Amino acid sequence: xxxxxxxxxxxxxxxxxxxxxxxxxxxxxxxxxxxxxxxxxxxxxxxxxxxxxxxxxxxxxxxxxxxxxxxxxxxxxxxxxxxxxxxxxxxxxxxxxxxxxxxxxxxxxxxxxxxxxxxxxxxxxxxxxxxxxxxxxxxxxxxxxxxxxxxxxxxxxxxxxxxxxxxxxxxxxxxxxxxxxxxxxxxxxxxxxxxxxxxxxxxxxxxxxxxxxxxxxxxxxxxxxxxxxxxxxxxxxxxxxxxxxxxxxxxxxxxxxxxxxxxxxxxxxxxxxxxxxxxxxxxxxxxxxxxxxxxxxxxxxxxxxxxxxxxxxxxxxxxxxxxxxxxx
Numbered sequence: 001x002x003x004x005x006x007x008x009x010x011x012x013x014x015x016x017x018x019x020x021x022x023x024x025x026x027x028x029x030x031x032x033x034x035x036x037x038x039x040x041x042x043x044x045x046x047x048x049x050x051x052x053x054x055x056x057x058x059x060x061x062x063x064x065x066x067x068x069x070x071x072x073x074x075x076x077x078x079x080x081x082x083x084x085x086x087x088x089x090x091x092x093x094x095x096x097x098x099x100x101x102x103x104x105x106x107x108x109x110x111x112x113x114x115x116x117x118x119x120x121x122x123x124x125x126x127x128x129x130x131x132x133x134x135x136x137x138x139x140x141x142x143x144x145x146x147x148x149x150x151x152x153x154x155x156x157x158x159x160x161x162x163x164x165x166x167x168x169x170x171x172x173x174x175x176x177x178x179x180x181x182x183x184x185x186x187x188x189x190x191x192x193x194x195x196x197x198x199x200x201x202x203x204x205x206x207x208x209x210x211x212x213x214x215x216x217x218x219x220x221x222x223x224x225x226x227x228x229x230x231x232x233x234x235x236x237x238x239x240x241x242x243x244x245x246x247x248x249x250x251x252x253x254x255x256x257x258x259x260x261x262x263x264x265x266x267x268x269x270x271x272x273x274x275x276x277x278x279x280x281x282x283x284x285x286x287x288x289x290x291x292x293x294x295x296x297x298x299x300x301x302x303x304x305x306x307x308x309x310x311x312x313x314x315x316x317x318x319x320x321x322x323x324x325x326x327x328x
Contacts, residue, residue: 022105023254024164031142033095034088042084046242047102048112049077052134056094059086062118069096074120074131078113079241097138103164104250106198106240111171113241126173129166133159186238194239197221197232201244205251205274209259214275215252218244253289256282260298267294 027047031054042061051060053069060067060075062083067075069089077083088094103109120127136159140152197218204216221244222232236244252274259270271282287293292300 022103022108023250024160025102026137026160027100027102029097029099029137029141031095031097031138033093035093036088036091038085038094039087040085042082044080044082045100046079047100048079049075049083050099050101050134051075051077052097052131052138054095054097054138056092057089058094058096059089060084061086065118067119072131074127074134075118076115076120077118078115097134097141099134099137101163102242104247104254106247108168108171109240109242111175112167113239115171115174117174120170124173126166126170129169130163133163133166137163190235191239193225193227193232193235196225197236197244198240198247200224201248201251205248205255208275209255209273212272212275215248218248249289253286256286256294257290257297260294263298270294 025047033055051058051069052074053071055071057071058069060069060083062075062077063081069075103112120130137156140156140159200216200221204221207213208215218232219229222229225232227235233243236242236247240247256270256274259265259273260267265273267283268279271279274282276282283293286297290297
């Protein structure tokens with residue numbers, strides 16, 4: 001006998017929204033004032049970058065193109081793109097704010113990877129929203145609420161969520177309808193392969209949590225799909241801009257954080273659920289990913305009253321007051 005969900009009985013129509021789980025990371029966000037001698041050499045990195053001039057002007061080179069940023073001008077730099085700062089364009093002092101960020105939602109990440117815009121200029125509502133959220137992030141960096149670390153953290157979190165919402169709005173407004181399905185020069189076959197790898201990585205984490213087995217490696221997934229590991233790595237990175245191993249680590253750490261919210265589960269049992277046979281190995285990896293040991297993270301997420309600030313570990317206390325990196 002099938003037991004119906006009470007909500008479906010006598011229902012005439014309905015729709016389900018997709019489940020959403022996403023982690024957003026802000027790295028090494030900083031405000032800096034420099035003199036006319038300052039420059040930054042050409043480099044690349046695996047995360048996105050937003051660079052905004054606050055005072056004066058800056059000469060930037062991005063992907064072989066030259067850009068002069070006046071006060072308020074924003075540059076958007078995708079992962080892997082060579083860029084450098086040639087310093088203050090007017091030969092005087094200059095101040096800027098630089099924000100590196102990453103996301104593990106592959107739909108948004110893939111959409112951002114297709115955006116070939118570098119200079120974010122104009123008065124569209126989407127760009128105004130990005131600028132407004134950046135203003136809040138910059139304000140929380142330059143004028144932190146030192147007297148109330150918890151409030152300061154929430155202010156930064158609120159501004160960060162607005163920033164990622166604004167980015168999503170920008171993507172939605174900029175993409176054609178229907179949205180471009182591939183990057184230039186990329187075949188639908190490559191997209192299909194990357195999507196299949198992503199699905200199997202997700203499946204492997206849920207299977208590991210249910211059985212205590214190790215989450216599937218890219219070698220195992222490649223064999224299952226009938227391709228070489230190198231080909232799978234290349235396809236996944238081409239579509240999503242990050243290696244599948246990094247995405248798998250993101251999935252595991254997200255699941256670990258959710259399990260740590262359940263105080264009935266020991267760290268040992270959580271490690272086992274995620275496929276670790278050595279709890280110390282899990283603890284070391286968790287700390288490398290988040291800056292906190294598992295118990296330190298659990299302390300930060302406990303309800304007020306169950307633990308007070310004096311009871312937190314020194315590492316946890318330091319993380320509360322640290323502003324350069326925010327993990328949402």
